Structures are given as C-alpha cells and as structure tokens.
Amino acid sequence: MFQRRRANNKEVTSFLQQILLNDNIKMNTFDCLFLEGLCPSVGRQKLIELRNKEFEALIHVYYIHYITIVKLNYLENNCLPNYLKDSCPKPNTGDVFQDIISTFQLLVTSTCLITDKWEPSADIKDGDTFNFIIVGAGSAGCVLANRLSEVKSWKVLLIEAGGDPPLESYIPPYDQRLFGTYSDWQYKTVPTGKTNCANVGESVKWPRGKMLGGSSGINGMVYFRGVANDFKQWFDLGNKEWCPDIVFKYYKKLESLQDQKLLRNPEIRDLYGLDGPQVLNTFNRTDQEQVKNLLESYSQIGLEIHEDLQLANLLGAGLSRDTAYNGRRASTATTYLSQIQHRENFKIMKNAFVVKILLDDNSKVYGVVVKYKGEEIKVFASEEVIISAGSINSPQLLMLSGIGEKKHLESKNIDCKVDLPGVAPQIVTTIYHPVGTCSMGPDPSSAVVDSRLRVHHVKGLRVIDASIMPNITGCNTNGPTIMIGERGSDLIKEDYGIKDMNKKGH
Numbered sequence: 001m002f003q004r005r006r007a008n009n010k011e012v013t014s015f016l017q018q019i020l021l022n023d024n025i026k027m028n029t030f031d032c033l034f035l036e037g038l039c040p041s042v043g044r045q046k047l048i049e050l051r052n053k054e055f056e057a058l059i060h061v062y063y064i065h066y067i068t069i070v071k072l073n074y075l076e077n078n079c080l081p082n083y084l085k086d087s088c089p090k091p092n093t094g095d096v097f098q099d100i101i102s103t104f105q106l107l108v109t110s111t112c113l114i115t116d117k118w119e120p121s122a123d124i125k126d127g128d129t130f131n132f133i134i135v136g137a138g139s140a141g142c143v144l145a146n147r148l149s150e151v152k153s154w155k156v157l158l159i160e161a162g163g164d165p166p167l168e169s170y171i172p173p174y175d176q177r178l179f180g181t182y183s184d185w186q187y188k189t190v191p192t193g194k195t196n197c198a199n200v201g202e203s204v205k206w207p208r209g210k211m212l213g214g215s216s217g218i219n220g221m222v223y224f225r226g227v228a229n230d231f232k233q234w235f236d237l238g239n240k241e242w243c244p245d246i247v248f249k250y251y252k253k254l255e256s257l258q259d260q261k262l263l264r265n266p267e268i269r270d271l272y273g274l275d276g277p278q279v280l281n282t283f284n285r286t287d288q289e290q291v292k293n294l295l296e297s298y299s300q301i302g303l304e305i306h307e308d309l310q311l312a313n314l315l316g317a318g319l320s321r322d323t324a325y326n327g328r329r330a331s332t333a334t335t336y337l338s339q340i341q342h343r344e345n346f347k348i349m350k351n352a353f354v355v356k357i358l359l360d361d362n363s364k365v366y367g368v369v370v371k372y373k374g375e376e377i378k379v380f381a382s383e384e385v386i387i388s389a390g391s392i393n394s395p396q397l398l399m400l401s402g403i404g405e406k407k408h409l410e411s412k413n414i415d416c417k418v419d420l421p422g423v424a425p426q427i428v429t430t431i432y433h434p435v436g437t438c439s440m441g442p443d444p445s446s447a448v449v450d451s452r453l454r455v456h457h458v459k460g461l462r463v464i465d466a467s468i469m470p471n472i473t474g475c476n477t478n479g480p481t482i483m484i485g486e487r488g489s490d491l492i493k494e495d496y497g498i499k500d501m502n503k504k505g506h
C-alpha cells in the first residue's frame with residue numbers, strides 16, 4: 001500500500017539530477033531558479049547554461065517568489081513523482097495563494113518598468129546594402145547609430161555580437177553578476193612573466209560588455225570627462241580636430257545633468273550640458289555617514305573636498321557623477337538607442353558577429369561578413385563601414401581582415417592587404433580601461449586612424465571607439481568614449497556636406 005511521507009534531501013537531489021540528465025525536458029529560467037533553491041550546484045550550473053543560450057537572467061531578490069511559483073507549476077503539470085507531490089502543500093485557492101500570485105505579477109510588471117523595450121533583431125539578408133554599417137553597439141556605437149540615422153536619406157545598419165541588455169545590467173548592484181556570462185566577452189590576460197604573477201595561472205579576467213550598450217552595460221557607471229590637458233596632448237600630437245575647446249563643446253552636447261542640488265550651483269550648472277541624451281546623476285547613497293567620514297579623512301590628509309570634481313579639474317576628493325537615474329543604469333543602449341530603434345532608415349542586427357571587413361583591390365571597403373543565425377552572410381556599405389567594437393575587438397577585426405603589421409599578420413597566416421604597423425601595438429590601460437589599440441595620429445607608421453578617424457591607407461573605413469585614444473585620459477573612459485562617438489558622427493556628417501541637422505531636406 002502507498003504510504004505518504006516527505007521526501008528526504010537525497011531523494012529530491014536524485015530526482016532533480018534525473019530531470020537535468022533528460023534532454024527532452026525543456027527548462028526555463030524559472031525552473032532553474034527553482035532548482036537552485038533546492039539543489040544549489042546543479043541549479044546554478046543549469047542557469048549558466050541557459051544564460052549561454054541567451055535566456056534573460058532574473059535577479060536574486062526575486063528568487064524566493066519564483067521558487068514558490070515554479071513549485072506550483074511543477075505540481076500543476078504533474079511532473080513530480082507522487083512522493084514529492086505529497087511532500088508539498090496543495091496551494092490551489094485561498095488568500096495565501098492569491099497573495100503569492102499578486103506579488104509575482106507585481107514583480108514581473110516592475111521588471112518591465114526597469115528594462116527598455118527592445119524590438120527583435122532585424123531581418124537582414126545576404127546581399128542587403130546600407131549607406132553606413134556600424135560594427136558594435138557599445139558606448140560609441142550607439143551614439144553613432146543615433147546621430148547617423150538622424151540623416152533620413154542615409155540607411156544605417158548597426159551590428160552587435162550580443163543581445164538585449166539583461167535585467168542585471170539595469171540594476172546597479174547586479175552588474176557584476178554578468179561577468180563570466182554570455183553578456184561578457186570573458187577575456188583573460190595571458191601570462192607575461194611580469195604582471196599578475198601572484199595569480200593562479202598569472203592571469204586576470206578582463207570583462208568587456210557583449211550586449212546593446214557594450215561595456216557601458218556592465219561598467220561601474222562613474223562619469224568623468226577628463227581635463228583640458230588630456231585633449232591638448234591629443235591635439236599636440238597632430239590631431240587638429242581634437243583641441244580642448246571643441247572636445248568640451250561635445251561633452252556639453254552629450255550630457256544631461258539631473259542632480260537638482262548640483263544644478264542650484266551656477267558654476268556647475270554652467271559647466272555641464274543640460275539637454276543631451278546621456279543622463280547624469282549622483283547615486284542616492286544609503287551609506288551617507290560613511291561617505292562623510294571618508295571625505296573628512298581625505299580632508300585631514302590635505303585633499304580639498306569639492307562638490308563636483310570635474311569643476312576642480314579632477315583634483316581633490318568628492319562624489320562622482322554617475323550614468324544612472326531613478327535607481328537604474330543609463331547605458332548608451334538606454335540613452336541613445338532605445339528611443340530611435342524604430343526609425344525607418346535604421347536597422348539593428350543582434351547576436352550577429354562580424355568576422356571580416358571586405359576590401360577591394362583599391363583598398364576600398366565595401367562591406368562586412370557577418371555570422372548570423374548559423375550562417376555567414378555578406379552585407380554591403382555604399383559609403384562607409386565604421387568599426388566601434390572596442391579596444392580589444394576593433395584591432396582584432398582589422399587584423400583578421402588583413403589590416404595590420406605585415407610581419408605579424410604573415411606569422412599568423414593572414415594575407416596582409418594593408419601594412420599598418422600601428423594596429424594593436426600595445427594597450428594603454430589602467431586595469432579596466434584599455435585604450436590606444438587603433439590610435440589616432442597623422443603618421444601611418446605608428447597611428448591607425450587620422451584626425452577624422454579614417455583608417456590610414458584605406459577608403460571607406462573608420463574606427464570610432466575607445467581604441468582611438470592616443471593617450472588615456474586622466475579619468476575613467478566611458479565619458480570620453482561617448483564624446484568620441486559624438487565628435488566622430490559630426491566629422492562624418494561634415495565629410496558628406498551635412499552641417500546643420502535643422503536644415504530641411506535630410
């Protein structure tokens with residue numbers, strides 16, 4: 001006779017493992033979170049696999065609710081063996097059940113309020129042609145997509161290797177959960193015998209965002225511009241389009257300072273842009289007392305405290321501005337892309353990996369090869385291809401396409417089409433901020449792009465992202481990269497005779 005009893009932990013684990021081994025059972029994120037609640041190691045493993053298959057991950061604070069709901073789901077679907085079913089309560093009706101359902105609905109609804117609404121990837125076919133193709137939807141790429149598609153007569157395609165930003169990207173404390181997942185390129189440094197020698201394998205992880213928004217979707221959200229001297233150095237190296245006055249004009253164009261307290265200070269109000277796409281604010285910290293004590297201790301060792309460090313030329317101590325508002329991240333996907341994704345002359349290809357830039361015999365670029373939905377297709381550009389794939393991937397793509405130092409390419413069995421020794425000579429970096437791998441300068445023997453960001457010795461190709469910085473700025477690099485995107489967009493428009501977007505006819 002059948003005896004009702006509670007299943008013990010061993011039975012639960014063994015049952016769950018059977019589920020996991022059975023490929024016919026389709027699991028979703030809810031199921032895996034449920035598994036994680038009951039059986040942490042297998043559940044977590046399954047969740048990671050799912051993420052790799054592009055499922056959106058859910059944040060931990062919801063776990064308990066999901067676990068409850070999924071348990072109910074399992075019961076209703078009759079997929080638990082009898083001994084497990086009998087070990088659980090039978091929640092069908094009643095106030096408690098309704099409360100759980102309402103909580104769940106509230107949480108799901110609030111999830112939609114947190115994230116942007118993204119359209120599916122565009123239906124692009126082999127042979128399609130655009131005026132401009134932008135490779136990479138990161139800090140710079142989203143800016144370019146927005147600004148170039150302002151010109152209605154231009155057809156613009158943005159190609160991104162990652163997908164929509166997952167929920168963790170939007171919620172500040174959860175961004176680091178994306179390291180090592182599908183939304184990160186998961187790079188690691190190789191041993192050099194000089195650095196990271198204390199680490200196992202002499203290697204460190206080097207996260208880079210792989211999603212709409214790129215690294216602005218996983219970064220620390222600290223916002224600085226850099227100081228006039230940073231850009232004077234760029235200018236002095238022969239980059240005449242980048243004198244500090246011009247650069248700061250572009251910062252004002254991109255910024256929208258929201259902090260009401262700071263805006264009451266006329267000097268700060270005057271310094272920042274107030275109506276650009278990139279929202280800036282100050283985190284509403286809960287650890288006010290600690291921050292106060294910390295600043296006090298800096299003051300005691302002689303550092304001046306400033307309400308805004310940018311105003312003080314980054315000298316002293318104080319709170320940073322942040323690319324965030326209403327408690328959520330303001331990546332360039334949110335600030336530059338989400339609003340314009342429906343423009344008729346603009347398309348976004350997601351989960352699409354550009355493997356090669358196409359050049360003809362006259363070193364004119366005419367398109368790219370993209371891995372998309374399991375196939376390699378060619379997409380053509382009648383005007384230009386713009387590489388905004390970031391400091392690691394931009395030089396990599398150039399080299400894979402035959403643009404780089406001849407000797408190096410030949411050592412890797414790559415046919416050299418354009419001998420450009422400056423591609424990825426060295427990485428100028430603080431830990432997280434690699435720049436200078438396609439640096440800007442007038443001399444093709446050391447630089448990759450000229451002052452208008454055109455690749456030397458190649459027609460129809462530009463690089464526009466953090467990799468073009470000839471010197472790293474004296475601050476974090478997201479703000480400077482957004483500025484590069486804005487400046488780069490206007491340089492392109494100027495080159496095609498488009499100066500004033502308010503004029504009719506575009």
Ligand SMILES: Cc1cc2nc3c(=O)[nH]c(=O)nc-3n(C[C@H](O)[C@H](O)[C@H](O)COP(=O)(O)OP(=O)(O)OC[C@H]3O[C@@H](n4cnc5c(N)ncnc54)[C@H](O)[C@@H]3O)c2cc1C
Nearest residue numbers: 136138139140161214215219220221222354390466476478
């Ligand atoms: C963990 C971390 C923390 C950081 N913290 C800060 C901070 O607090 N403040 C700050 O100012 N800066 C910070 N930074 C640096 C800043 O985010 C970067 O400098 C900036 O985002 C670089 O922008 P980018 O456009 O050059 O590249 P990315 O934003 O990395 O964009 C490159 C895009 O191209 C895509 N891509 C690459 N290759 C291909 C291909 N072949 N085909 C299609 N798409 C491709 C990528 O998926 C990505 O979306 C941080 C960076 C990281 C990684």
